[in-house]
Amino acid sequence: MTPFAALHHRPGRPLLLPNAWDHASAVALAAEGYSAIGTTSLGVAAAAGLPDGAAATRAETVRLARRLGRDDFLLSVDVESGFTDDPDEVAALAVELVQAGVAGINLEDGRADGTLAPAAVHAAKVAAVKAAVPELFVNARTDTYWCGHEDPEPEAVRRLEHYQQAGADGVFVPGLVEPAAIARLVGRVAVPLNILLTPTGPGLAELAELGVARVSLGSLLYRAALAAAVATAAAVASGGAVGPVPGYADVQALSGS
Template sequence: MSAFAALHHAAQPLLLPNAWDHASAMALAAAGFGAVATTSLGVAAAAGLPDGASATREETLRLALTLGTAPFLLSVDAEGGFSEVPDEVGEFARELAAVGAVGINLEDALGPVERHAAKIAAVKRAAPGLFVNARTDTYWSGDGDGTLPRLDAYREAGADGVFVPGLTDPRGIARLVAHLGDLPLNILFSPAGPTLPQLADLGVRRVSLGSLLYRQALGAALETAADIRAGRTPRGTPPSYADVDAWARGSDPAHSAGR
């Protein structure tokens, strides 16, 4: 079992924050997160491209290239694999593994079960050591109908874990955990849903933050600009210039001079 896979079977669930660029990933690592994922929304928005439209293959691979050798375990949000051809998805996964990524998140977007299962199988053939987190959007984009058959098909195809964003009902989460057995369940954290300790008690093995950190950062930027325009002192304590510059360079902020 890889070190990343082992984190899904530890005493506490893996809290996986999602970065959108090099500096945000390095900042999270500096804050003590030993595993960091990317967020497809953040990567797409930073490039001025739509999310979920298979438009950011190169941007996603480029970010993985800069982060794959960083001092943390990297999992990459790859939307639906940037192709509907399973072997092409497998090739993209091989490229991710080659630059140091240890995990990939693949979403089905409620497309055909067989096609998504074929993508998962292709990834496992092309990059056997890559942890495949198979996402279904039955709750994200629907009412949850068909969740179990999809998860069963993705497990059969070789998924190492499954992701059900949009599910926040504790009873529904508990039912999925019981159905899945030793297959790790990933839940997307929601401020209106169960807390991290509550998700742990329900048996969830991985909790992702998705685009939340990116959206919070944008919100803080807007609040700061509005405060200054209104003559107020900005709230919060931002990192220093030197800290951000150090993260962007991949160095330790503690050893960087202020600028």
């Protein structure tokens, strides 16, 4: 078991995975003691002025992975749906990321138009990646709860069974917030379950009690950073107080230069 995989197998102690969007945010989080950092596809896309989930950010994602993969933390990269439906191309991307130092990827079945890819198509991507780089932790995500499916729970279970059979090391169900449904899913899957933390859903302690193995923050930190930037500008304009912020030298030090 790889060190990153081991972080998903600590009963009662889920991996809290904060998601960065650039080098500075990742290194700042690592400095706070997070040994594993994820990336947020929304943050990476928005920072580049590109749409999320539309297979538009392959180059930006790989570029960031190459930079972060050299740092002293375990890195998981959000690769959307793999930027293609060709399993061989997704596997080639996975090989490139492993060579860059990446420990895991998040691979989703949601599409830009709000629909879901056929489960067999997504499972083929998972299988191709695991065949090419078996050491890479594949977190297979289903967007059943985000796509407006009329009966999301059984559909999520059906899809996750496909992805597990294809070799997924973990499964991810963003949008699932109802505690009883989370507990049922923990009992149905054979691999670690990842839940997206939301301000209106269960907190970290409750998710741990429910048996969740990994808790991701997704784009939350990026959105919070945007809100803080706008709020700071508004405070300056109105003559209000500006909260404590890192100094120039502190941020410069994050570059490692």
